[in-house]
Amino acid sequence: MSANVKTEEQILQDMLNNISNIYEKSVGYLTYDITKTNAIELAKVYQYALSIANLRLVKDLSGDDLTARVYDNKGTVRKVATKAKVVLALEGTGKIQKGDLFSTANNIQFISLETKPITEIGSILAECTQSGVIGMVGANSITQIPITLPGFTEVTNPNASYDGFEEETDEALKQRYYDALRNPITSNNQAHFIYWAKSVTGVGNAKVIPLWNGDLTVKVIIIDSNMQPASADLVNTVQEYIDPKGEYDSNTNTWSLWGTGTGQSAIGNYCSVVSAIAKNIDIACSISKDNGYSDEEIKANISNKITEYLKEIAFSTIVNYVSNAKVISLILSANGVLDVQNVKVNGSINNNVIIGEEEVAVMGTVTLL
Incomplete structure (x- = not known):
């Protein structure tokens, strides 16, 4: 007080x-x-x-x-929650209506966003009925048709769903606000490009590489709010916001809008938005495990611990590596682990894993030796 x-x-x-x-x-x-x-x-x-x-x-x-x-x-606007999207593959002949439902085995439902006739096999775009990360499901997990659709026998999602984000937290909103105060934004400086990118719903962080391809060129590298590589849709949204490319003319090798100032960036600047490249962090180790835990449970616990750590260091301006010592401590803190030996991070026992300027570390596999 x-x-x-x-x-x-x-x-x-x-x-x-x-x-x-x-x-x-x-x-x-x-x-x-x-x-x-x-x-x-x-x-x-x-x-x-x-x-x-x-x-x-x-x-x-x-x-x-x-x-x-x-x-x-x-003028900082809180980012709203978004619903995950997914491409569904269907087998059968008939017509999918906008609003038809599909779901995972545990009843996470997805709704068709389009009306489309299908003959034997086809695909549609669908969206989770709930906002947030609950809609982020793995490949081949959407297999149920809750209400029979005449003519269709099977559904699945060949790829994981994407772009399901929670509403921006108070802490994240405050950080963006303070960043805007502490990093003066002037016309088209680096802070300005980062500010534009991070103001788009779904963007968790951004980096800027100036003059990456000659004068007046800027590369903006983004990750999503889950601190993972950004989807093609999210990259395109940010590109359209900062510097729309428009249509490509193969005769003149030019874009119809790029660099014209039709987005946030000034006339004459050519901004390319790309996703960070995933750098998988694979863990192998020998453990002494507590009674009552299966190997699969322990691997999941280790994976969850390290995933949170990787989110913390994603696009860090201070740390550009995954610490071997930190990984060992996280394994030891995982439920079910009593002791650990022979820890290998991406095949190395003692070395840190360097994360490149355009990379983001993501959790790979956990192997118990």
Whole structure:
């Protein structure tokens, strides 16, 4: 609590001290009782005044108050949750209607985004009915047709779903707000390109490589909000926002819009947006395991621990490697692991794994030797 905010007891004592000692101020006497009741109410006024004062400080805000304040102060908009998309492969002959449902075995549902006739085999674009990472499912996991669709016998998703993101957290929103304050944004400097990229829903972080392909060229490398390589759709969205390329003319080898200033970037700048390249981190180790844990459970626990660590260091400006020592400590902290030996990170026992400028480390496989 702020030193300027008095507690009920402090208020009471200060008020009693301001009353002449010719009056009896002991507990139970009228002077004390009246002063006590005033102190109770004044303490509430102090707390209310503190809450009003705190509204000026972004660090003390949350939820809708934070959303409104950072927008008013800096024009920073909280990113909304998005629904994961997926391409579904179907077998059968008939017509898929927009709104038809498909699901995983554990009833995560996806809804068709298009009406499309299919003969024997075909594909459609679908979207999860729920927002957030719940819709991020692996390949070949959408196999159910909850309501019979005449003529169709099988459905699956050859590839994992993509671009399902949670609403931006208070912490992430504050960080973007503070980044905008601490890194002055001037016309088309590096901070400006990063700001533009990170303002797009689904982008978790961004890097800028200036003059990467000659004068007036800028490369923006992005990862998504799950700290994974960005999807083609997300890359295209960021590209369109910063510097739309438009249509390519093969006769003149030019794009119709690129570098014309039709996006956020200034006229004459040529910005290429790309996804970071995944660098798989594969772990192999020998462990002593606790009773009651299967190998699969332990591998999942190790994978989860290391995944969170990789998210923390993704696109870090300080650390450009995966620490071998950190990996060992995370394995030891995983539920079910009593001890570990012979830890290999990407085949190496003692070396850190360097992450390239355009790479992002992602969790690979866990092998128990």
